[in-house]
Amino acid sequence: MNFDTKHILRWGIPGWYFILNLTIAVSAIVGYEWMVNGQFIVPTIIITLMGVPLGYILHQPYFFISNIFANNTTVKWNLYLVNEDKDRRDFLSQRYAYLLTVIHGYGSLLSSIFISIISVFIISTINGTMDTEIRWLLVINLVLSIFVFTNFMYYQKSFSKFIRSILYK
Numbered sequence: 001m002n003f004d005t006k007h008i009l010r011w012g013i014p015g016w017y018f019i020l021n022l023t024i025a026v027s028a029i030v031g032y033e034w035m036v037n038g039q040f041i042v043p044t045i046i047i048t049l050m051g052v053p054l055g056y057i058l059h060q061p062y063f064f065i066s067n068i069f070a071n072n073t074t075v076k077w078n079l080y081l082v083n084e085d086k087d088r089r090d091f092l093s094q095r096y097a098y099l100l101t102v103i104h105g106y107g108s109l110l111s112s113i114f115i116s117i118i119s120v121f122i123i124s125t126i127n128g129t130m131d132t133e134i135r136w137l138l139v140i141n142l143v144l145s146i147f148v149f150t151n152f153m154y155y156q157k158s159f160s161k162f163i164r165s166i167l168y169k
Helices: 005-030 033-038 041-069 074-082 086-127 132-167
Strands: none
Touching: 005 041, 005 086, 005 132, 041 086, 074 086, 074 132, 086 132
16 A cells, blocks of 8 residues: 555545644543643553544545536546656546545545534533533634635645646636
8 A cells, every 4th residue: 555645644634633622622521631740641542543534434425425416527537648748647637636635535534523513512502511621623614614615625726627628628
């Protein structure tokens, strides 16, 4: 398996973001005493290591949903590239890969934010309280989801425009 730093970022950031949300939500309910006197160092190391696998798991709902609604142009794209000279083919392939990487990164983060919102809401509902910290956490998540969704849609439109300009001249 070819595991690049792009995978660490694509899956790590959503995983770490989700863990951070759960940590804040649980700490708001049970208190922050566990962070005193260096007792948080070992859990922090474990949480850091769990971020990438958890992010990969959080990536799966996005990947599933995106494949349901995807317009698969892979065959047309590959047939088009065969007829191009090497320099143009390399440029187009790199642009295609870049746009897909960014789209999947934003999609993974969006999936993580939505699952975080649901999890924080469930945790606060089970506890029977909606502390100020929990409310702020939900507001921050909702605002961030708007920004991430806006960027996701921008790159999705850029990708669609790129594909249309190449395949459907």
